[in-house]
Amino acid sequence: MAYKILRFIFGDQLNANHTWYKEENQAQYLYVIAELKQETNYVKHHIQKVAAFFSAMENFASALKKSQLNVLHLTLDDTQHDESITTLLKRLAEQYQCQEIQYQYPDEYRLYQQMQQLESHISLKVSACDSEHFLLPYSDINAHFKKDKHAKMEFFYRMMRKRFNILMKDGAPQGGQWNFDQDNRNKLKKADLATIPEPKVFCNDIEIILRRINNHKISTLGHCSSTLLWPTSRNQAKQLLDYFCTHLLPHFGQFQDAMTCQTSHKWSLYHSRIAFALNTKMLHPMHVINQVLSEFDKRKNEINLAQVEGFIRQILGWREYVRGVYWQNMPDYATKNELNARRALPDYFWHGNTKMNCMKQAIDQSLDTAYAHHIQRLMITGNFCLLTGIKPDDVDNWYLGIYIDAIEWVEMPNTRGMSQFADGGLIATKPYASSGNYINKMSDYCKGCHYNVKQKSEETACPFNSLYWLFMHTHEARLSRNPRIGMVYKNWQKQNETQQSATLKRAQWCLTNIEKL
Secondary structure (H helix, E strand, O other), rough: OOOOEEEEOOOOOOOOOOOHOOOHHHHHEEEEEEOOOOHHHOOOOHHHHHHHHHHHHHHHHHHHHHHOEEEEEEOHHOOOOOOHHHHHHHEEEEEOOOOEEEEEEOOOOHHHHHHHHHHOOOOOOOEEEOOOOOOOHHHHHHHHOOOOOOOOHHHHHHHHHHOOOOOEEEEEEEHHHOOHHHHOOOOOOOOHOOOOOOOOOOOOEEHHHHHHHHHOOOOOEOOOOOOOOOOHHHHHHHHHHHHHHHHHHHHOOOOOOOOOOOOOOOOOOOOOOOHHHHHHOOOOHEEEEEHHHHHHOOOOOOOHHHHHHHHHHHHHHHHHHHHHHHHHHHHHOOOOOOOOOOOOOOOOHOOOOOOHHHHHHHHHHHHHHHOOHHHHHHHHHHHHHHHHHHHHHHHHHHHHOOOOOHHHHHHHHHHHHHHOOOOOOOOOOOOOOHHHHHHHHHHOOOOOOOOEEEOOOOOOEEEEHHHHHHHHOOEEEOOOOOOOHHHHHHHHHHHHHHHHHHHHHHHHHHHHHHOOO
């Protein structure tokens, strides 16, 4: 059968409310959604991530078919001889006698490049449209972000609050202040552990998908059973959001930075875990924001403003902000290495066998669930990579592969920028480096650790302690001028030369023996 127009849908464009699907004369369109080997091997992905994308794509294709649209859902079996999107689209356009190819602008630079080059490889008309997902239109990015210039996230967030009239009253922020971050840094106490709600999970059967991945020899990392706990349809994504609003939102902000290993719910805590649903566009950010605001309005006796503002800042502020940084600075952003980090990623990032309990907890959880919350990513694994000078390419590839919600536009600014300071401060105004003291303050990881968080230079000293001071010492010329860090150097200078020497010696031992830590 012939179709006038082929419309290609990327695996992270599962937006059922896109205007594409509401247009008249749908008989002329063939919608194509395809599993492609090129999307499984640009980095090694977590097995749950690959399976979740494939399952969500299949469910989306089924939903479109139920709406009486012409849909071609292709699996790896169908595309095994297609080396790239270009070869696939050329083949399908010829097979279905199409006169035009249409697509929604992709969110990753590598895919944007591929689609830009498509026109030179095909004689058909090729056109693109917006994905209709983000709150800041692509055309507005230039107005708020300049290449190689720091844009302060707080100012961007305030602009977005005003633009969409979110948590505003008479032109001012509700509660008299723009954020309540200081109220949202609580550690979980023993009494708090018993009241953490059970996480909402799903039992999506992915046995056939796993068999297909194995048959095509797709190399993956992490662990997976025959059922998947993540949402792979819009209905499930909405269920997860409902559960968050009902059970988790009242304490989200309060414990959003906390970490624990003392409960079976340690991996989920009060986090929404909707990032995969958002980043695949099964959920729209404004739908999420409006539902959270609605819940706040109904339950102000249970949910305070700090919890709601802390969550909305992530969606309305941070998520849109990192996208702007990404697109304004690519492709150069992907090569930035301001601190000249050169060390290879230690092997235990792939299996979790380390004596550092905080690292083991974060890595094991990531391998088991394809998920870790933002503080585990930033202040445990990310902090360790920063302090030890791991190559940003290695760090990027690990984060991009292991986390189910990681798509390059959101992963790279968070990793290379916020976590590793490799962009020299385009995102963060200081490196997010810390000693073991922060980890001990925000978690119970240190209690069961082989190392002593109170020691700096002894053989049993927490590696984070000496590595922190070596990092600060190594980069003193750059960082001592930073007003947010200057006090740290005053503390370092208070230590006598013998103490400093012993601490740095311990740090050098840790680096030399990094695989044994």
